[in-house]
Amino acid sequence: MNFDTKVIHAGLHPDPHTGAIMTPIYQTSTYAQSSPGKHKGFEYSRTQNPTRKALEDNLAHLESANYALCFSSGMAAIDCIVKLLKPGDEIISSSDVYGGTFRLFTKVYENYGIDSTFIDLQDATSLEKSLSTKTKMIWVETPSNPLLQVIDIQKIAQICKEKNILLVVDNTFATPCAQNPILIGADIVVHSATKYLAGHSDVVLGALMLNDEKLYEQLAFYQNSCGATPGPMDSFLTLRGIKTLHLRVQRHSENAQKVAEFLLKQDKVKNVYYPGLQIHQGHEIAQKQMKYFGGMLSFDLKEDTPQQAFKIVERFKLFTLAESLGGVESLSGHPSTMTHASIPREERLKTGVTDSLIRLSVGVEHIDDLIKDLTQALR
Numbered sequence: 029m030n031f032d033t034k035v036i037h038a039g040l041h042p043d044p045h046t047g048a049i050m051t052p053i054y055q056t057s058t059y060a061q062s063s064p065g066k067h068k069g070f071e072y073s074r075t076q077n078p079t080r081k082a083l084e085d086n087l088a089h090l091e092s093a094n095y096a097l098c099f100s101s102g103m104a105a106i107d108c109i110v111k112l113l114k115p116g117d118e119i120i121s122s123s124d125v126y127g128g129t130f131r132l133f134t135k136v137y138e139n140y141g142i143d144s145t146f147i148d149l150q151d152a153t154s155l156e157k158s159l160s161t162k163t164k165m166i167w168v169e170t171p172s173n174p175l176l177q178v179i180d181i182q183k184i185a186q187i188c189k190e191k192n193i194l195l196v197v198d199n200t201f202a203t204p205c206a207q208n209p210i211l212i213g214a215d216i217v218v219h220s221a222t223k224y225l226a227g228h229s230d231v232v233l234g235a236l237m238l239n240d241e242k243l244y245e246q247l248a249f250y251q252n253s254c255g256a257t258p259g260p261m262d263s264f265l266t267l268r269g270i271k272t273l274h275l276r277v278q279r280h281s282e283n284a285q286k287v288a289e290f291l292l293k294q295d296k297v298k299n300v301y302y303p304g305l306q307i308h309q310g311h312e313i314a315q316k317q318m319k320y321f322g323g324m325l326s327f328d329l330k331e332d333t334p335q336q337a338f339k340i341v342e343r344f345k346l347f348t349l350a351e352s353l354g355g356v357e358s359l360s361g362h363p364s365t366m367t368h369a370s371i372p373r374e375e376r377l378k379t380g381v382t383d384s385l386i387r388l389s390v391g392v393e394h395i396d397d398l399i400k401d402l403t404q405a406l407r
């Protein structure tokens with residue numbers, strides 16, 4: 029199946045009892061057994077639920093993976109993956125990483141003896157120098173949040189294969205519509221489905237996808253044991269959102285490209301970060317590994333103060349100031365005081381997250397209205 033068909037049909041079947049075309053919301057915690065242990069594959073909804081199973085089957089297909097597992101949030105999915113490690117193990121992560129991921133690795137798992145090192149993985153050779161016998165997992169976010177850094181997944185995967193290290197890719201920004209890390213060597217892909225997959229800012233949900241059966245069984249065991257699973261309503265909303273993923277990503281990308289080119293010409297703007305721009309550091313790698321450049325971009329100001337950025341985001345009429353991204357509506361954010369507030373300022377400035385940096389999640393509205401909103405806010 030082509031991707032555009034997969035989003036609508038893969039892993040899904042009309043309901044065998046009623047013929048319902050759409051997956052029903054199985055709002056039940058438990059299932060009848062005809063005799064102890066005799067059931068239809070469902071015992072208790074933390075362990076399995078038919079709506080969640082339909083979503084997991086669909087998501088596995090979208091990433092061309094054998095298996096998928098869903099969680100009550102993206103962070104719960106990430107948390108489950110870190111549980112594959114043991115005290116004394118180390119994660120090497122790309123430095124420009126989602127604030128919640130940084131917080132989980134440093135403020136939670138360091139207490140359990142799992143260390144994290146954050147390095148710039150845009151140059152894949154820097155990874156080899158940083159590896160030690162403790163390194164058991166490489167964590168890659170590409171394009172990254174909020175600077176849209178692009179990392180060569182295939183190159184990193186080659187290094188990981190040689191050293192027998194797990195490679196995890198957070199594919200939230202790219203979406204499976206633009207990029208399939210498992211096809212180019214990643215072991216596990218993780219998504220905050222809250223963002224583009226569900227796509228309508230009405231649900232919080234996470235997912236991971238992978239091929240290896242043993243790893244899948246271990247992760248499914250943790251999923252059930254720790255219990256951060258999504259409810260059937262949220263699973264349904266995500267399935268519903270996914271059906272238009274290909275249409276949305278195409279429009280998000282077209283709009284973001286035009287917004288990035290517009291911002292580049294503005295006097296007050298210093299840097300524009302968008303993988304679709306030829307001046308972007310990761311443009312060439314993005315062209316190689318992505319089908320679309322996506323709807324996320326960020327820019328900062330020549331007058332680099334939070335106050336200048338605040339003035340602009342307060343004036344936006346369409347780019348609503350809010351956490352999150354990936355919905356049909358445009359949003360703006362101020363990373364240094366919002367999503368990345370938990371990262372120390374020095375650390376933040378080193379990676380380029382300046383005081384005036386503004387992140388945009390470019391929605392699927394009409395481009396003329398978006399440009400008009402930016403024009404009035406910048407004026």
Ligand SMILES: *Cc1c(COP(=O)(O)O)cnc(C)c1O
Nearest residue numbers: 101102103126173200220222233
């Ligand atoms: C939002 C986000 C997460 C966390 O997902 P939640 O669903 O909010 O728990 C992880 N990674 C990236 C890149 C994100 O944008």
